[in-house]
Amino acid sequence: MIRSITKPKSKEEIHSLLGGLNRIYIIGCGTCVTLTHTGGAPEVAAMKEALLDSGKLVTGQIVVPVACDNLTSEILSEEIEKIEQADVLLIMTCAFGVQTISSQLKRMVVPALDTLFIGKETASGQFNEICTQCGTCVIGETGGICPVTNCHKGLINGPCGGTNQGKCEIDSNKDCAWTLIYNRLSELGRLDSMRKLHGPRNFLGEPKPGKYEMAKS
């Protein structure tokens, strides 16, 4: 299943973001962050302890089932007294959840996590980016492996000169997307697809900020 992959911000950064604000309400999420162990019930409890240890006051905490869902506002409305006692909401969800809550409650928020990418768990405790939502999908010609996402440089005409033994020049733990694509197309007997010279990409498949309206039928 597609997941929002997050990692915790450093204690120092969270401390700096909280500034002098001392009364804090913590919000976790029961979905993606439970997979990465960054914002489920145990992490929220640990965060509360850490804040108390550093002299902060925690007015309350909650782990909502799906922070990015519109129903989150209804769940949080039951906590409104504790939320209103707080100077700031410390939110242990992906940025989607942080923005949903911020727009619902119109209160100062501090994200406790960095959202890395949209991806999936490919092995226990290992997460890989799958799609960057570029708006101009090319994987019909690359054997279903996305070079826009999986090549560090997003190259669409084959590997750069930095590829080494099937790994990327920036990190020998990262696969070279074009080695994967070559192997896949080779297995499928479709290397002709890799030989096609592609012109410059359209980087504005959907210009930021993304907004899409379905055509009226």
Added chain:
Amino acid sequence: MISSFKKALDSGKFIITCELAPPKGINLDKTAHHIDLLKDKVHAMNLTDHQSSVMRFPSLGGALLVKEMGGEPILQMTCRDRNRLALQADLLFAASRGILNVLCLTGDSVMLGDHKTAKGVFDLDSSQLLATIRTLEKGKDLGGGDLDGYPPDFCAGAIVTPEAKPIEPQLIKFEKKIEAGAEFIQTQAVYDLDKMKAFMGYARQFPVKILAGIILLTSAPMARFMNKNIAGVNVPQALIDEIAAAPKGGAITKGIEIAGRMIKRIHEEKMCDGVHIMAIGKEELVPEIMAAAGLTP
């Protein structure tokens, strides 16, 4: 106007090019010294473009200096730092100053250099940059607009790594670069000439000139460092042993001898169309390498 480098490529002569890295700063004394020393000895000089993603004086500025001093520059252009507008603009500027030889590179990741959190651009890749040059020559830009002014007549090149592992994806890219318009190809540093010969057995079928990349070995640790850190560079153990056995202070002399010996064999066996000598900061040694190879300017 045809560049003198292109004329040399077309003449069938054994081609010698070298590489100059512009300074980090605006002190061009050393660069100018190297240009002065080499401009009449080699067919052309490559000016590197923030090599290894380390910010320096621009390759375009270095190429202009070569031109002003009466030499023949090859402008290296990577796609790492400029989008298609900036790349086209720099190509037009280069052409306006008679800088017509361009080596098209995708470019290293910024993460390998000294500005590790910068945004890598990669709006185009090396093969698309080659195709861009061919588009400009037809008087058009990538947006489909007409150019005001006589279309430039470039000599476009690219690189290949003959010892890349796996090699097949690299060769597909190599063929795409030729399709996109590469007239010459510089190879990544080669040390095993039998492997280079095998690569040429394949590459000869394409209408492109091939220059074998020669990096001067300066010490055994430097050779081991390249083996460990540079993709597609493989210095055989025998060469490492040879340079390690050199008398104290004699490693560079041995490196010059090795480079000269390799170039001599490439030349004598007509293995490829020429060599591209990379002395990496020791450009003043290029004439000695050429002498060791039995080559005269």
